[in-house]
Amino acid sequence: MDNENVDYPQPVLNPDVPIFADLMRAAAVRFPHREAFVHGSERITYAQWYEQSLRCGHALRERGAVPGSIVLIALENSIDFAICFAAAQLIGAIASGVNVRLGRRELNSIVTRSGAPVIVLEDNAPFASQGQATIRRSDLDAIRHEGAAAVPHLGKPDDLAVVIWTSGTTGLPKGACFSHDNLRRAIRTAGPLAAPFARKLGSVPFAHAGFMSKGWEQVAFGMTLVIAAVPWNADDTLRLLLDERITIAGAVPTQWAKLVLLAAKADLSLPDLKVGISATAPAPPDLIAQVSSVFKVPLIVRYSMTECPSMTGTRTSDSAEVQFRTVGRPQPGVELRLLDADFKDVRHGEIGRIAVRSKTAMVGYWEDAERTAEVFLDDGWLLSGDLGHFDKAGNLVLAGRSGEMYIRGGYNVYPVEVERVLAEMPEIAAAAVVGVPAPVIGEIGVAFVVPRESESPPTLATVRDKIRAELADYKAPDHLVLTDALPVNAMMKIDKTELKRIAASLEITRG
Missing domain, CATH: 3.40.50.12780 (ANL, N-terminal domain)
Known part of the structure; x- marks a missing residue:
């Protein structure tokens, strides 16, 4: 190990x-x-x-x-x-x-x-x-x-x-x-x-x-699980963290941001907290630095799927950039491969579909031999629906779901890459990107954005400028939708299916 x-x-x-x-x-x-x-x-x-x-x-x-x-x-x-x-x-x-x-x-x-x-x-x-x-x-x-x-x-x-x-x-x-x-x-x-x-x-x-x-x-x-109150509230959660002497806590980035702000204003510390988890999405580097400064703990990121609940994770010693841009390295006893459309290994650094082999992976789907056979490859490899690539240090960088990638003018666009850059913009609290069909060009990108301050939302121009400064110009979204909140599914993950439906209803025709 x-x-x-x-x-x-x-x-x-x-x-x-x-x-x-x-x-x-x-x-x-x-x-x-x-x-x-x-x-x-x-x-x-x-x-x-x-x-x-x-x-x-x-x-x-x-x-x-x-x-x-x-x-x-x-x-x-x-x-x-x-x-x-x-x-x-x-x-x-x-x-x-x-x-x-x-x-x-x-x-x-x-x-x-x-x-x-x-x-x-x-x-x-x-x-x-x-x-x-x-x-x-x-x-x-x-x-x-x-x-x-x-x-x-x-x-x-x-x-x-x-x-x-x-x-x-x-x-x-x-x-x-x-x-x-x-x-x-x-x-x-x-x-x-x-x-x-x-x-x-x-x-x-x-x-x-x-x-x-x-x-x-x-x-x-021998751990104690303290069950959080529903719905989530920053004041109640901070009090719970303090009163129950919580040592391990998870929250989404926007929740961590609220907890940091509230604790700083009240001059509160959490002396028992040892580690924080950025749930459902990685936290931007500045937020990781704020959590470290205010709460004196690292924020780590995990990646898994229902069929294999233990796959990769960052370490407490990893830098803020690694915590934000990657989901870490495989856990002990977990092997990963990245495959192309023919189920062959891609070259290092290239994007491929993630496959995992582990004794922690499911044995199959309940009374569904056909679907089980669809996801299990030879030698026990389990095929996920996610895309990613490895960086030079062996950390996995996610590129989104296989069905989320869209092709704009012949170029592949992976929404997670764009979303990660949008998360760095101080005027954006949350963002999600989907592709929708469009004449001539094939597909275009639509960015759904929750402004941090409703009075000063980002514009399409500022969003496109930011993306073009960090990524290829064709990855810049073509349309911007401002919203109070992003829809979530039953697992509290952003519901991309619903966002695609909304985007399609906008009748965007840019070519």
Whole structure:
């Protein structure tokens, strides 16, 4: 391993056990009174998490969940979610989160394709059972504290533990399947995002990989997950970081900018914070410098996908330029290749489609052999939908999704390159670029921009001048759309599909 020891600390529990239930039981014995989760005024220890999950497991089993069947969990981020997540695995079933922001069509698709005998839902969820047993959120309190306890299932490392559904931006969601062994092996890729008995602020949707694939990691390190309030608020988040003595925290760049400004004005410091994560997008160098100055911590960047939740990451020792322009180097046990349209390796420095090989990657899509075969190449290589190239130091530089690239006048334009330059402009708070069809020239670029100050927004001319100064002139966007906010999908990522729809409706005809 060529990484600094400080970046890759060792877990406090030996993770070499067959299944998640064994690790949970070890934590309940080793540090029973340590907090596992904090959500507002509710707190739960590792012993309580294990005991209440066994009671919930009994309720799931009574309603038809059996080893190898899926249990769907359609709850908001909460301790209830964490208990259901563990309960399913304790009885040998498969935990599968469902993002509560999904639409009716997407939810129905997941319910049908999963064949789940049980689904856990919010009280107000508009769901009509298709024969599944349902547990409503209000039922969980009695189940957790008064119900009978299940006997843990004796499983095997290659048993499926978790199914994570893709966000569905390119079609209906697919279920990425992970075994206990997949998730156990991912522990060694945690790096600075895990530390013995750390206190971590959790703000990503629990239904997706940021939580669903990290249960082994949390328990092996004995970490406390503090669940962030929704909706996000800078004042509340800063207070939470301080009061809960958070040591690891993630936020999007615009949120970090607000936290830095608020802390500087109030002359507040966060003495317990050790590392920050720039979620969903890299932070500009000046913001990284501000976080380092005000909070005395580095900001790091991670890159992964639903099908392989551990791929690359920057290190705490990397420069601000590396943190901003790249997503770092492959994690331990992870191999990457960049391929052309014929699935041949591109030359170093050229853009190619990213393929990954790792013991942490999914074993396949849930009951979908055809789609599984489409993404797995020979020798275990998993094909992503992302494009990128390696810099001279071996860091991966993303160039966007394979379907996002557009061709302007015969030249390839990768929106991520343009977006990265726009992020450096002080008058821009957030930006996204899409390509749309146009006569003669083929496609043109449309930049959607959120001004930092509504009274002094950037102009198309200033945006084009900035891009032309940094990149090839054909990469400068042809049209500028000012907006109060960028649309996001169920995973809180910028919804490029919606932006393309909006751009197409503008009837741009420039040739």
